[in-house]
Amino acid sequence: MDFTTDHFSLFELPPAFRIDAALLDGRYLEMQSRVHPDRFASAGEADRRLSLQWATRVNEAYQTLKNPLSRARYLLQLAAHDVGSENNAAMPADFLVEQMAWREAVAEARAAREHHELEHLHHRLQREIRERHDELAVLLDDRRDFEQAADRVRRLMFIEKLLIEIDDAMVACEE
Template sequence: MDFKQNYFELFQLPIAYQVDSHRLNDAYRELQTQIHPDRYAQGSEAEKLSSVQASSFVNEAYQTLKSSVSRARYLVELAGVAIDLSATTIADGAFLMQQMELREELEDASHSADPEKLLEKIAQQVHDNLADLVRSFSALSEPWDFNDLNVESVGQGAQLVYQMKFLEKLSIEIENIEQSLLD
């Protein structure tokens, strides 16, 4: 299967952080309509396998481009900088300080009288911070020319991605705590 093309090419979108979500959705649906395993229920085993692989690839591509965090990561990796989450190093001291404070608040919230209200406040904070990072990344990557990449700018982009992933993880933790309060 010829899946060497990148996710943007797959959906015939320009390689850029800003994505036209209507075009992405339409292209995704059009592709799945053609290749989904339901279209090959009467096919040979080879066709069924081929369809599952192609359909999985298209799903993965779609999910990656749909989320603003994973799209940023994908773009940085496409620009040649691998993101290794097991060895994250965040250089931004102010960001780290802010995160430590948020974590402390989260710790306190679980033991407070009205945890749900506090959790919601922290979740909102995380959400806002994430939105800021998305804006920064968008501005940073705007001038990227994939034929002539500015290595330093891409490196800064990678730093932003690490920060986004950091916040994403925190928001999953908040959700888990909220969930345990519901149960």
């Protein structure tokens, strides 16, 4: 095995946003069974260390490819296209206003301890995330429009952070 291989090649998958999740899962389990440190418990120090390095590498690659946002960021990295996440101030005003409205709705529902409203917001946001994933698939796999894909990734980073805030608010309402 080669430590310099990209995550897709490691699992023998084509580099694409649309992946077969079941195939990824199966290849991950297969790889883990081959490199897991428990298999090398009685081996020499060098082999045990190498096994641990490979198990770590396989886990990292799997986690990156399993998560759609991480997978999109990784594809952009492979294409030598910077996501520009440190430059989120350049987001379009309408998107930022929309994000502020979402955050206000979450804050109001949290303050009023309206768990049902938070669940509603959570489901709406999950639908939006799925739509954004579909859009990323077209931009990355079909059009290879890395500039637009990077913009959508930056937006998705905001949206996923908001989803975590909603989850936290729902937990706070249950306490």
